[in-house]
Amino acid sequence: MLAIQTKALTKSYGDICAVSALDLEVRQGELYSLLGVNGAGKSTTIRLLCGLLDPTSGSAEVCGHDVVSKRQTVKERINLSPQETAIAPNLTVEENIAFFAGIYGKEKSCVQNIIEKLHLGEIVKQKAKTLSGGWQRRLSIAIALVTEPEVLFLDEPTLGLDVLARRELWSLIRSLKGKTTVILTTHYLEEAEALSDRIGILSAGKLIAVGTADELIAQTGTASFEDAFVTLCTKEADDNAQ
């Protein structure tokens, strides 16, 4: 069953086409990475799928509901962890998690569960603004998970984290596979390669390739995923220039 399906999804700003006729299919429980250089349309795609933007044309369904006509239903089933750490600075860790749990109508017991699951016990009474970058990221993910979303959008979740904190978050994200559909955007290609079931590569608002990391390497005849990514993006840029 599909968790996300878009048909010719397009978003234009005047003459600029941020997302162009996007046909995207993401299966339930799949971890799907959206990759692309800056301005490729990743964030716009996520905003369209979260119901934050109206498409210029085309359609998108999340959990079987149209993101425009059933926006409220979609919003009850998803969560977005934005690129920046989006937390309430003067609330404690526990209050932050409880706040978002309350917004989504979740039981208080969910708060304790997620605190234990993400090992946040030692900082639970600390104000969010006093946490280190790594802890803030983890809190941001905890906020997303406490709402038990069917589809979770993770926008650059490990940006600015050290290697250890990043690896820890990776194992957390891996643990979601099969239960939660995760759409991950990242600039770290090794992250996408290590975590994703499938990878979609966006360039100039178009989906130019989809597959597993190995499939994309094979498709481009390159030695590494990074080379495959560069080959695909530069080829598309050259085609557009011509």
Place this chain on the structure above:
Amino acid sequence: MRSKIFSVRNFKEILRDPVNISLGLAFPLIILLLLWFINRNIPAQARMELYQVENLIPGIAVFGYSFICLFSATLISKDRSTAFLARLYASPMRPRDYIFGYTAPMLPVAFAQTIICYAAAVLLGLKLNGFALLSVAAQLPTAAMFIFLGLLAGSLFNDKQVGGICGALLTNLCGWLSGTWFDLSLIGGAFKKAAYCLPFANAVDVGRLALYGSFGAEFRQKLSVVCAYALVIGALSVFSFRCKMKAQ
């Protein structure tokens, strides 16, 4: 339910910011004390009626609301400038939840600020009677107006602009055009007329008239000016917040 949860979060955010407490509460009290001391220390025949505590306190209360406006606007603009609001926009919260959540917690904060200012004034000689309580109540439309002004500024400007507009411009407008620091009749003419076209002087007069127990035509006229401003600014703030929400 969501709006209540959101308003509790906003209430905590405001009260846990030490700058808010020191500016919102301490600053009006310091000015009240300062002006009261100045008036007390000058010879009796030279004392200014304007600086008698019963004339001073309504103006101090109105001046204090400009800080409430600043807190509200800063909170909203900071939420907008970080990804916090974007995250909430992706949640099932509806526009009415945001508007209630941002405005409702400011009312008890404004009310508490007014009570504290009036309580300080009582310690300085203000008679504690029914009119003092009515004067506090008569300030509520003014408080609402400033809270909506905060929502409007927070929706339109970033946190740095809010600091300039609400922190500097509004507090100065509120101070100079309210008739708190000096009698507007001393300048008179177009200046006084312009001041009374704005809500600040009317708001201060509403508080003063209530303290005197004067609830006649003048009180009703000035209160209706304040209420009209509160309604117009309220409508504008809701409209601009919804527009910004769509645009984001």
